[in-house]
Amino acid sequence: MATQPRAAELTAAFHDFNRLSSSLESSYRDLEARVASLAAELADARRQRFEELEARSRLASRLEQILGLLPGGVLVTDAAGLVVDANRQAAELVGALPVGKSIHEVLALLTPSGDDGQGEYDTPAGARVSLSRRPLGSEPGEILLITDVTDNARQRAWLDRQRRLSTLGEAAALLAHQVRTPLAAALLYTNRLANPSLEPAERQAVAAKVVGRLKHLEAQVGDMLAFARGGGGGMVPCDVNLLLEHVVQSLASKVEAGARVTVRTHVNGATVNANPEALVGALVNLAVNGLEAAGEAADVTISAERDGGRLVFRVEDNGPGVPAELAGRIFEPFFTTRSSGTGLGLAVVRSVARAHGGDVRLETAAAGARFALELPLVGEAA
Ligand SMILES: Nc1ncnc2c1ncn2[C@@H]1O[C@H](COP(=O)(O)OP(=O)(O)OP(=O)(O)O)[C@@H](O)[C@H]1O
Ligand SMILES: [Mg+2]
Structure with a gap:
């Protein structure tokens, strides 16, 4: 009697088993399909990543190629100002391998050109370059472009000289006239010197007049030559206070009794790159103008002070000023x-100041005239 229900139980159990196994089978198939689709997705992602990497490395090598082909030097710095990237031209222009150095160390290899073109530098290899710096934008650090402007600078200097020479040419007649007057005076005085009946005191006075006229002539010819030359060349580092001493020495013979020249320096150990003769001449010229404008009781002050990375000489007088x-x-x-x-x-x-990378201007003064001649200080550029 017990066998019947058992058979029925068994049949039910078989049914359950069959249902279960077919559901397992379908789950397994689902799983298999899911694995296959995941594997395909993974392969796709891997291929995409590979393509991305390849594109990135292509871009990097293209950028490197472009950097290498650029006519100028390129330096890239990080947030701390260290050079992290540089092309071959940059290394050639600064004359050293810049990567790993601080940007200040690299810029210290360049000397302010002190020529008319503002913001230009001379490289150790003798090239003239201009610099431009820009922040990287998307990340900290900056990019620095070094452009070789040697040819431009040469052409500019040549043009400048041509312009000066043509100005000189136009004014040659005027100049001949200017020179003729003191020359004629000197000749007249010299003739008088030949007079044997001249008293010794008078003879001395006449001789002094001859010397005065000849000195005037010499100064005019000197100015003319300085103007034609342009005042550059022969630049060496010069101590500012030493330059001022030379100015005072050169002025000694030009300060008449009753007149006074005072020097006030507010700098110590300041150095400028200069052609000392030309720069001293320029300051003397400004002082002589002051002495001439102010007359007998002339009081001329020459001063030197720092203004940021520049050195400013000021020459002021107690004359009538410039209308x-x-x-x-x-x-x-x-x-x-x-x-x-x-x-x-x-x-x-002005041509001397510009040849030194600076300029000269007339400033507004309460009384008298005040001229300011400024130029870059050595080691304080960029
Ligand atoms: N300190 C000054 N005060 C007043 N006027 C001045 C002063 N310096 C220059 N000037 C004016 O500028 C003019 C030009 O000066 P600049 O030195 O070029 O020539 P100059 O003194 O006339 O002649 P030189 O060639 O002998 O120097 C002067 O003639 C004068 O009118
Ligand atoms: Mg003058």
């Missing part, structure tokens, strides 16, 4: 209001 309507013209070659002037003084001063 506002003339201020725009006084630096023009051959502009003069003095009967015995050639009008080259300030033109020379």
